[in-house]
Amino acid sequence: MPLDDRYRLAFRLYPYARSADQDAAAPVRHPVVVVGGGPIGIATALDLGLQGIPVVVLDDHEGIGQGSRAICFAKRSLEIADRYGCAGPMLDKGVVWNLGKVFYQDRKIYDFNLLPEEGHRFPAFINLQQPYFEKFLVERVREAQADGAPIEIRGKNRVEAVEVRDDHTILTVATPEGDYTILADWLIACDGAGSPLRSMMGLDFEGRVFKDSFLIADIRMLSESFPTERWFWFEPSHKAGASTLLHKQPDDVWRVDFQIGWDVDRAEELKEENVRRRLDAMLGPEVDYELVWSSIYTFQCRRMKAFRHGRVIFAGDAAHQVSPFGARGANSGMQDADNLGWKLGMVIRGEAPDRLLDSYHEERAHGADENILNSTRATDFITPKSKISHVFRNAVLELAERYEFARPLVNSGRLSVPCSYDGLSLTGEDALPGGPARSRPGTPCPDAPLGNGFLLKGLGGGFTILTVDAEAPETVTEDGVTATRRAVSAADDPSGALALRYLGEAEGAVYLIRPDQHVVARWSGYDESALRAALRRACGKE
Amino acid sequence: MELTTTPNIPAPDSFYAELIRCHEGLSDDESAAFNARLILLLANHIGDPEVLSEAMRKASLD
Ligand SMILES: Cc1cc2nc3c(=O)[nH]c(=O)nc-3n(C[C@H](O)[C@H](O)[C@H](O)COP(=O)(O)OP(=O)(O)OC[C@H]3O[C@@H](n4cnc5c(N)ncnc54)[C@H](O)[C@@H]3O)c2cc1C
Numbered sequence: 001m002p003l004d005d006r007y008r009l010a011f012r013l014y015p016y017a018r019s020a021d022q023d024a025a026a027p028v029r030h031p032v033v034v035v036g037g038g039p040i041g042i043a044t045a046l047d048l049g050l051q052g053i054p055v056v057v058l059d060d061h062e063g064i065g066q067g068s069r070a071i072c073f074a075k076r077s078l079e080i081a082d083r084y085g086c087a088g089p090m091l092d093k094g095v096v097w098n099l100g101k102v103f104y105q106d107r108k109i110y111d112f113n114l115l116p117e118e119g120h121r122f123p124a125f126i127n128l129q130q131p132y133f134e135k136f137l138v139e140r141v142r143e144a145q146a147d148g149a150p151i152e153i154r155g156k157n158r159v160e161a162v163e164v165r166d167d168h169t170i171l172t173v174a175t176p177e178g179d180y181t182i183l184a185d186w187l188i189a190c191d192g193a194g195s196p197l198r199s200m201m202g203l204d205f206e207g208r209v210f211k212d213s214f215l216i217a218d219i220r221m222l223s224e225s226f227p228t229e230r231w232f233w234f235e236p237s238h239k240a241g242a243s244t245l246l247h248k249q250p251d252d253v254w255r256v257d258f259q260i261g262w263d264v265d266r267a268e269e270l271k272e273e274n275v276r277r278r279l280d281a282m283l284g285p286e287v288d289y290e291l292v293w294s295s296i297y298t299f300q301c302r303r304m305k306a307f308r309h310g311r312v313i314f315a316g317d318a319a320h321q322v323s324p325f326g327a328r329g330a331n332s333g334m335q336d337a338d339n340l341g342w343k344l345g346m347v348i349r350g351e352a353p354d355r356l357l358d359s360y361h362e363e364r365a366h367g368a369d370e371n372i373l374n375s376t377r378a379t380d381f382i383t384p385k386s387k388i389s390h391v392f393r394n395a396v397l398e399l400a401e402r403y404e405f406a407r408p409l410v411n412s413g414r415l416s417v418p419c420s421y422d423g424l425s426l427t428g429e430d431a432l433p434g435g436p437a438r439s440r441p442g443t444p445c446p447d448a449p450l451g452n453g454f455l456l457k458g459l460g461g462g463f464t465i466l467t468v469d470a471e472a473p474e475t476v477t478e479d480g481v482t483a484t485r486r487a488v489s490a491a492d493d494p495s496g497a498l499a500l501r502y503l504g505e506a507e508g509a510v511y512l513i514r515p516d517q518h519v520v521a522r523w524s525g526y527d528e529s530a531l532r533a534a535l536r537r538a539c540g541k542e
Numbered sequence: 543m544e545l546t547t548t549p550n551i552p553a554p555d556s557f558y559a560e561l562i563r564c565h566e567g568l569s570d571d572e573s574a575a576f577n578a579r580l581i582l583l584l585a586n587h588i589g590d591p592e593v594l595s596e597a598m599r600k601a602s603l604d
Contacts, residue, residue: 388574395578405586 010131012063016156033184040316040333041190047341049151060158070130072327076418077334078122086140094126100230106237109401119497121454195318207302223288240278299323307361320368325378325413328371342515356540381411428521428534434505448498460517470508472526545596
């Protein structure tokens with residue numbers, strides 16, 4: 001097959017360059033090969049590269065794809081990106097919004113303000129075109145490379161075949177100058193929802209297809225500027241779609257999603273005059289805009305049965321796919337990278353047993369199930385599957401107009417929040433009586449103000465013993481793994497948020513925190529043997 | 543809280559008549575919509591998830 005692009009590029013960031021591997025006498029063996037340079041592949045490479053682990057990313061294009069994909073990036077993704085050192089430009093470029101309106105038929109039924117909680121470095125989410133998000137990740141890779149991080153991105157390198165062995169895989173890679181072979185101790189498949197690797201390995205991808213399609217148009221407003229709000233229409237009388245969503249992005253670009261039904265003639269619908277007909281019906285004739293991009297999507301919710309197959313590990317859309325309501329695709333993929341990076345790093349360095357990687361599947365499949373559940377619920381509300389479900393949906397909307405109680409039932413996508421690993425293999429004990437639920441073992445640490453900065457900055461990377469008005473040794477080393485103390489005091493945050501989020505009713509607390517900022521266990525005071533046991537457990541040694 | 547399954551409506555006949563009267567002149571679709579709104583209002587009033595689940599189970603005649 002020729003190496004033709006399957007999509008147009010927004011940014012050509014890694015043009016093809018011949019690699020020494022192509023001229024090697026024998027296939028070169030690499031510790032980690034990541035297939036796919038989408039957001040999840042690049043984030044995974046960054047995580048590993050920043051740990052000093054050599055990683056090669058193979059992507060079949062020479063840069064980042066153009067097109068209408070993710071726009072909503074949640075707080076947790078920004079926190080993860082911050083750990084990698086690239087959240088700043090995302091936040092600068094992104095649009096923050098808090099106001100929304102919900103319409104039903106020809107009228108606005110209510111508006112809302114998300115009233116974000118104070119005391120976090122990052123907002124609940126930002127709107128940012130996916131190509132920008134990816135560009136900032138790749139730019140961070142370039143910076144890290146300059147500082148010596150052993151990351152390599154190879155554009156126009158398409159994986160054609162994979163041979164899976166017990167302790168490595170053999171990849172056939174096509175390039176514009178012909179095929180070559182490389183070996184990988186660990187292969188990370190981040191090759192997207194259509195994952196060719198998944199098919200090559202004959203693996204399942206089961207789930208549910210939603211019988212509806214969505215026409216997505218990104219438009220640049222030329223006339224008066226629209227407010228920075230999210231507008232959602234159920235059964236709008238303008239009839240441009242069975243439901244319609246309007247959302248602001250950077251660069252004066254707006255995202256419009258029209259739900260257009262299952263049996264549609266794609267080519268016909270995508271003709272500019274037809275896209276404009278829908279947009280004009282919705283916006284009114286006086287609004288002037290330029291069409292930036294339009295595409296038609298159908299959605300499914302599905303996941304692989306197992307994310308790990310020996311030395312091959314799947315992450316991002318390759319492992320799980322959700323409908324976009326609630327923005328859980330890229331956001332959950334970022335959590336995959338966050339989860340996998342430190343575990344693979346420890347296993348490669350010999351600090352943890354191979355089975356630590358089984359917990360990657362355990363934790364992230366749990367996350368995927370939660371995301372699928374949430375996005376299925378939103379999809380069922382937006383596109384009811386039966387007559388009676390439609391009746392109830394509209395009853396909710398009718399009531400929501402008059403009575404506040406019905407508004408929480410309106411589901412046009414629940415904001416992506418990270419899942420907690422309660423009760424899973426690596427999660428330890430909760431021995432902090434009166435401790436707040438939001439920082440219980442398993443949860444990702446909530447951010448909080450700290451002096452002039454924030455708590456999460458500088459948390460993670462390695463294991464941390466976070467003491468809040470409590471004593472503990474500066475370091476504890478258990479079986480070659482060191483946890484380092486970070487001492488804070490409720491007094492460091494006059495707003496009281498730190499105490500509220502980490503102490504609750506307790507006077508002091510000791511937390512053991514993983515490299516991905518999830519809480520392993522917590523206690524009301526330092527208990528050496530309990531901490532050592534929790535550390536072993538978090539490394540898959542119990 | 544437990545779902546009350548003993549008589550709890552003070553004037554059963556008049557409640558029943560009022561309920562049926564609400565559907566007078568409604569098409570089947572309108573009746574279905576009315577019922578849905580009524581269920582949602584009552585469900586919110588009850589609030590207690592256990593009572594609601596119990597009511598749904600009992601309504602299924604399981
Ligand atoms: C309309 C729409 C709206 C969305 N909105 C949101 C949102 O608001 N928030 C959100 O979080 N998510 C959203 N998503 C989901 C999000 O776009 C995806 O979850 C995300 O792109 C997944 O990233 P990935 O890196 O796993 O896969 P991809 O981005 O698909 O990247 C896969 C990469 O692998 C490469 N590749 C494939 N095969 C090969 C091969 N054989 N060899 C080498 N390289 C290969 C591809 O070219 C590509 O670069 C949306 C998706 C859609 C369609």
